[in-house]
Amino acid sequence: MKKIGNFNIFIDKSFDSVCELAAQEILDFIKKKPNAVIGLATGNTPKGLYKSLVKKAKEQNVSFKQVTTFNLDEYVGLDEKSSDSYNVYMQKHLFQHLDFDENRIHLPSLSKDIEQNIDDYQKLLSEHKIDIQILGIGSNGHIGFNEPGTKFDSKVHLADLTESTIYDNQIYFKDTNNIPKQAITMGIDDIMKAGKILLLASGSNKRKTIKTLIDGQITESFPASILKKHPLVYIYLDHHAALDISTLQF
Numbered sequence: 001m002k003k004i005g006n007f008n009i010f011i012d013k014s015f016d017s018v019c020e021l022a023a024q025e026i027l028d029f030i031k032k033k034p035n036a037v038i039g040l041a042t043g044n045t046p047k048g049l050y051k052s053l054v055k056k057a058k059e060q061n062v063s064f065k066q067v068t069t070f071n072l073d074e075y076v077g078l079d080e081k082s083s084d085s086y087n088v089y090m091q092k093h094l095f096q097h098l099d100f101d102e103n104r105i106h107l108p109s110l111s112k113d114i115e116q117n118i119d120d121y122q123k124l125l126s127e128h129k130i131d132i133q134i135l136g137i138g139s140n141g142h143i144g145f146n147e148p149g150t151k152f153d154s155k156v157h158l159a160d161l162t163e164s165t166i167y168d169n170q171i172y173f174k175d176t177n178n179i180p181k182q183a184i185t186m187g188i189d190d191i192m193k194a195g196k197i198l199l200l201a202s203g204s205n206k207r208k209t210i211k212t213l214i215d216g217q218i219t220e221s222f223p224a225s226i227l228k229k230h231p232l233v234y235i236y237l238d239h240h241a242a243l244d245i246s247t248l249q250f
Ligand code: F6R
Pocket: 040, 041, 042, 043, 044, 045, 046, 072, 073, 135, 136, 137, 138, 139, 142, 143, 144, 145
């Protein structure tokens, strides 16, 4: 583990190894606090974390029955049952494999009108305190779908995805003509209220992003930079994502 500013950074050649560390961190927390509240991310990055979490939870007999979850975001314009929705992603990669109580699982809903869905999600969030928030990071520095320029005091809102995010996301969609351009996302202020943040990144396409996160200034044009003000941040990187960090000696 290396400490740079307030960031506790774990780096390994293998991303699977750092995912295992992050998974164990979550499990150890749930062992101490079985009714923990966990903030969840989607996308490519957390897949390895969820795989490891499922395996370790089974091996170590950890129950998720009392765990409450809040996902960071959900696309707008998709059916909740669409295979491209984050709802379906979460079932596939995590929820269906462990003993989650479906009443304690929360994602922004796509069922009612957007304003109502936003208000409902904010209300639910305000009734809970997230103990651990899992984050990936967009190549433009977004966390959740808080794109560059989003106010640091933002709450749950409807986000317009930037061209670069839509471009990055196209590999995940079967129908590339219908890639969502908007999402309901937790705001930056909601994310910053979490007790502990676990941010994961892998691959050389995140190298520049991680360098900016660690070496750059705090600015709304790079949303993840606000994490420098959070008291407890763990960052899990593979070698490729970490290579450009100037303050690290390899
Ligand atoms: C997903 C999310 C996004 C992703 C980010 C990185 O719930 O909130 O911020 O974490 O776009 O995505 P991947 O991991 O696909 O590179």
